Amino acid sequence: MAEREPIGVIGTGYVGLVTAAGFAELGSDVYCIDIDAGKIERLKQGEIPIYEPGLTEMIARNRERMHFSTDIQDALDNARLLFVAVGTPPTYSGDADLSAVHAVVGAMPASDRHALVMKSTVPCGTGKNIKRLFEEQGKSGFRYVSCPEFLKEGSAIDDFLQPDRVVVGDDGDWAGDAVVELYRPLLTAEHGGEGPGELVRTDIASAEMVKLAANAFLATKISFINEIANVCEETGADVLEVAKGMGLDSRIGPKFLQPGIGFGGSCFPKDVTALKQLAGNSGYHFQLLNSVIEVNELQKRRVIGKLEKHLGPLVGKRIALLGLAFKPNTDDMREASSLVLSARLQAAGALVSAFDPIAEDEARKLIQGVRFAEDALDALTDADALVLVTEWDEFRTLDWTQVARLMAGTTVIDGRNALDPDAVRGAGLTYEGIGRG
């Protein structure tokens, strides 16, 4: 293997760890930095603090190339490129909170041999502001590259190794060239690689906007199909047939047309709001995004109406939630629909039990008043209704006859259209999905 450039990665969360492991897999030495000393200690011991399929194995495979520290100097001493993957959570106003990014910027020394490579999702204009800050702090030699990340939790390793595209926004200097070189093996043959990734090399502001626009568009697609599902419920159409018929149009495409009980996660809700705020701060009223957000909020609450339709008032009713994470194959609970749902159900007087195969520890930090069950069957024992919140594979294969025996009532609300309606109905249960009879 040709010698690969060592890199630093600042922030060892979902994006930082996957980026670090991915580049280590491609042959780089990677210097991982985090301010969370506990996390760094666990990583040093070979313990992976998040659940992401394949990540533990990938880090183990590349253990000798991955170095963990709380001291940013370790990265500065050993690497020119410092990938920034710190959190950019929403503030109360909905703008992105850039305090962690600014802490990193402030910690950089005056240097003309280093570059910050921004992986964190930041508002368009952040790169320009950081370059101005570097000037003001006498660090004008420090280069800056925007390299937004498009991975999805649950399939992050594949997304890293087989990207649709790699976006590099820079000033046309050595730093941008070096980032492209790092990604070279993942790019198409046209760009000298052997992967599927198209290269989009552009200016910094455009790269920043690609990320926000892509997330906002995907979220729009979901809210759109959720509204179509709601109309289907009124008109007798089956939204799955409708989505199939729509998705076969190559201009529309089949992906992200799965109706459900709303999108969650650490990014869509935050990034759609941040883009709306960014537009507003720049003097433009981004009308469409208001609706995308509102539809998503209402979609989570529609489950309550469905339950009331079957059970009447929910006071004293036992409701089992299957799945709590914002999507399957992750332990991430940020903005999960289950948070709103469990709170609304309890406000309506229901007694809630819940089970998630992986996210329970995270869920316990955020959800109060719910009985956390041992497994799915324990959660639904004596329940008047069951709601599928997260489509973990193990819920698809439940023995519905056994479920029917254990439940007190018969209502099954399939919040992700993931169950087989015939199998559920065949066991004598009442099935209701999203946007289908």
Ligand SMILES: NC(=O)C1=CN([C@@H]2O[C@H](COP(=O)(O)OP(=O)(O)OC[C@H]3O[C@@H](n4cnc5c(N)ncnc54)[C@H](O)[C@@H]3O)[C@@H](O)[C@H]2O)C=CC1
């Ligand atoms: N989670 C995802 O699927 C994706 C996230 N993104 C973006 O990537 C960024 C990171 O997201 P996640 O990895 O989910 O966040 P995370 O919250 O999992 O990880 C962030 C890490 O940064 C560390 N950190 C905070 N301040 C620091 C500092 N000053 N120095 C060193 N470390 C510091 C934290 O301790 C934490 O370990 C966000 O901007 C997010 O929007 C982009 C694409 C996908």
Ligand SMILES: O=C(O)[C@H]1O[C@H](OP(=O)(O)OP(=O)(O)OC[C@H]2O[C@@H](n3ccc(=O)[nH]c3=O)[C@H](O)[C@@H]2O)[C@H](O)[C@@H](O)[C@@H]1O
């Ligand atoms: O910026 C980010 O953090 C990432 O956000 C999303 O990835 P992620 O949030 O990990 O997961 P998705 O698979 O996109 O799902 C997000 C939410 O939308 C919901 N969803 C997704 C697809 C769909 O058709 N319908 C639907 O309701 C999921 O259940 C989930 O709650 C994007 O897909 C990534 O490209 C992006 O990098």
